[in-house]
Amino acid sequence: MTERPFLRTFTTPAALCALGFAAAMAAVLQYSLRAYVPGSLDPGGFTLANFADLLKPLYARVFFDTVVICAVTAVATLIVGYPLAYALVHIEQPILKSTLLVIVVTPLFLGEVVRTYSWIIVLGNNGFINSILLSLGLVEKPLQLMFTSFGVVVALVHVTLPVMVIMLAAGLSHIDRDYARAAESLGAGPIRVFLTVTLPLSMPGVVAGTTTAFAWTFSAFATPQLIGGGRVNMISNLVYQLGFASFNFPFAATLCVAGLALTAVVLGLLQIAARPLQKIKVH
Amino acid sequence: MQAIPTIEQNEAAVRFDAVTKRFDDVVALNAVSLDVQTGEFLTLLGPSGCGKTTLLKLAAGFLGPDAGAISINGRRVNELPTYQRGIGMMFQNYALFPHMSVADNVAYGLKTRRVPKPERQQRVAEVLALVKLTGMERRMPRQLSGGQQQRVALARALVINPTVLLLDEPFSALDKSLRTSMQVELREIQRKLGLTTIFVTHDQSEALSLSDRVAVMSEGRIRQLGSPVDVYRAPTDQFVATFVGDNNKLRGRLLSVGDSDAVIELGSAQIKVPSERLAKLEKSAPVDLFVRPEQFCVVSANEPSAMTGHVVAQIYQGGHVDLQIECPGASRDRLLVRSAGDQAVVRWPMGATVGVSIQPGGCAAFPAE
Structure with a gap:
């Protein structure tokens, strides 16, 4: 092996950061194994009761809802994002291309709270959608969009879209155009080229995008808090309620640990399911 | 019908x-x-x-x-x-x-x-x-x-x-x-x-x-x-003469133009080429003569030849030998000369002074650029 004197210099800051994160994680883990003393901010003695409490229907339900909301959001983002990513990669006009890119990326630059409030304006009973539907006479009373899972998913798709589109576009742009040209030369029309060549070759990007979208939504807080309004709860909201409304830090820590473990398990399963796709060598 | x-x-x-x-x-x-x-x-x-x-x-x-x-x-x-x-x-x-x-x-x-x-x-x-x-x-x-x-x-x-x-x-x-x-x-x-x-x-x-x-x-x-x-x-x-195959470009003078052939003077030698591309030129106008490496013939310096020069590089290729010959009088570039077999390796060593003659037929000439 050759000497790499810079390696140590460059990795030291990273190692220090990692140490900090590890210490924080250890603290959370430690809290999750302590008993809750009502009326006190200090935790009690060692116990596994917090983890047993996770199985109570009240809490298990939130975990289940979170996974469902994340899964639905990831799939919906994929469906909305794929055509956008495809257009982004295949549009040749520079102005059109950069316009599309700016539109796609903008949600990343808005604060989470600002973005969520704008969705309240759109989804509310007197909001944009309902006033249009009412004035057109399509509905008689406002549709209930706020405080529903549907509203939460819509807003989450908006947040997640930039990440999905960027990951899909990266995957799509790595597909050599000659594959599509070869298929065309062999008599395949545009739809067949897409279904038999472009789509299968873009699967690594689809898997990466969906996985990231899932993880990205799992920790959502402001969106379910404001749009769900307490009627749609995700893990982060539960942690907030227990930690900052009930001051039950040990159980809040347990929820964090369980949430982290669940994310790891789900992502691991996705990777295993996607393993056959990794064999596709696009180049 | x-x-x-x-x-x-x-x-x-x-x-x-x-x-x-x-x-x-x-x-x-x-x-x-x-x-x-x-x-x-x-x-x-x-x-x-x-x-x-x-x-x-x-x-x-x-x-x-x-x-x-x-x-x-x-x-x-x-x-x-x-x-x-x-x-x-x-x-x-x-x-x-x-x-x-x-x-x-x-x-x-x-x-x-x-x-x-x-x-x-x-x-x-x-x-x-x-x-x-x-x-x-x-x-x-x-x-x-x-x-x-x-x-x-x-x-x-x-x-x-x-x-x-x-x-x-x-x-x-x-x-x-x-x-x-x-x-x-x-x-x-x-x-x-x-x-x-x-x-x-x-x-x-x-x-x-x-x-x-x-x-x-x-x-x-x-x-x-x-x-x-x-x-x-x-x-x-x-362009075609230069791009397709190896070629040597030499500056000569037009001696005479006939219906099908023209004669070009290169040093002491006279070379016959097709006259097609030279018809519009006046006598003694400069022309670019293209000679393939295999059309050159290396001879002893004391024999009559078109040009004299000395060998500056030998590239042994197995079946043939490529010689690079510097002829200050005839061309600014080194001449590339191809000799079949491998006798040239010993016969025309590096630094040797040699004569270079051109075999008749197969050369192309164009008005000088």
Whole structure:
């Protein structure tokens, strides 16, 4: 092996950061194994009761809802994002291309709270959608969009879209155009080229995008808090309620640990399911 | 008697009629006309940026012309999308579908044509036998060597019985020994099937060895169209003379111009060349004389010769020896002289003073640039 004197210099800051994160994680883990003393901010003695409490229907339900909301959001983002990513990669006009890119990326630059409030304006009973539907006479009373899972998913798709589109576009742009040209030369029309060549070759990007979208939504807080309004709860909201409304830090820590473990398990399963796709060598 | 309309016997398989293609302000093809005959192996040869690949892409339909017409088997295809043209194409990087087995890659064009499964399987087996890949059906492209990948690409293009086979520098990714054997094999298959083929390359030796006809291109135009021998022996301009094969450019003077031959004075020697390109010149005008390395003859310094110089480099090539000879009186550049066999190695050592004479016939001359 050759000497790499810079390696140590460059990795030291990273190692220090990692140490900090590890210490924080250890603290959370430690809290999750302590008993809750009502009326006190200090935790009690060692116990596994917090983890047993996770199985109570009240809490298990939130975990289940979170996974469902994340899964639905990831799939919906994929469906909305794929055509956008495809257009982004295949549009040749520079102005059109950069316009599309700016539109796609903008949600990343808005604060989470600002973005969520704008969705309240759109989804509310007197909001944009309902006033249009009412004035057109399509509905008689406002549709209930706020405080529903549907509203939460819509807003989450908006947040997640930039990440999905960027990951899909990266995957799509790595597909050599000659594959599509070869298929065309062999008599395949545009739809067949897409279904038999472009789509299968873009699967690594689809898997990466969906996985990231899932993880990205799992920790959502402001969106379910404001749009769900307490009627749609995700893990982060539960942690907030227990930690900052009930001051039950040990159980809040347990929820964090369980949430982290669940994310790891789900992502691991996705990777295993996607393993056959990794064999596709696009180049 | 009334003339009976007949199908024209020599209908070109592919016809480019004054085809122009621009990319923004750059003219990639400038009113190019070219007929590719049925069953012919025609090579588009030229340096990068000469328009040869653009011409191929126009034939394939990946690009559309800005002006002019393209027809395949007498049918105008300007507006016809690629997938309806019935062409077979081999790409520089083969473009084998990485997610499909060899058999699925080859069957792809048959599936788009809705060929029933039993016939499909039979034709895939036949074409794989033709390219010597029987038994490889279930392999994935990444499990194949470069040569095998190329055979699959060829099989995939052949299995659909294309009206014309388009080859975009298919040999450039292969090492030299494999390249030669693949070239021979491709040409044998092409002859056997009588397949009209357009082949794009920047490699002049590949063009000379494979083609029925070569179109030498530069700057969006066809500079010369002819058999490999024509292009090598009788280049029509200085570009073709320089680009195709090794050549030496010498400055001479025009002595006399006749109907078919002209005589050029080079040092003490007089060389006869075709007069076609020199007709407009006045006597004693300067001309550029192109002499192939194998047309030079090295002699002892004391024998009569066209030029004298000294050997500055010897490049031993096994079957022949290339000598670089500096002749300050005749040319600013070193002369490249090719001597068959390997006697030249000992006979004309480095630094030796030698005479260089020119064998009659086969030189080309153009008005000096």
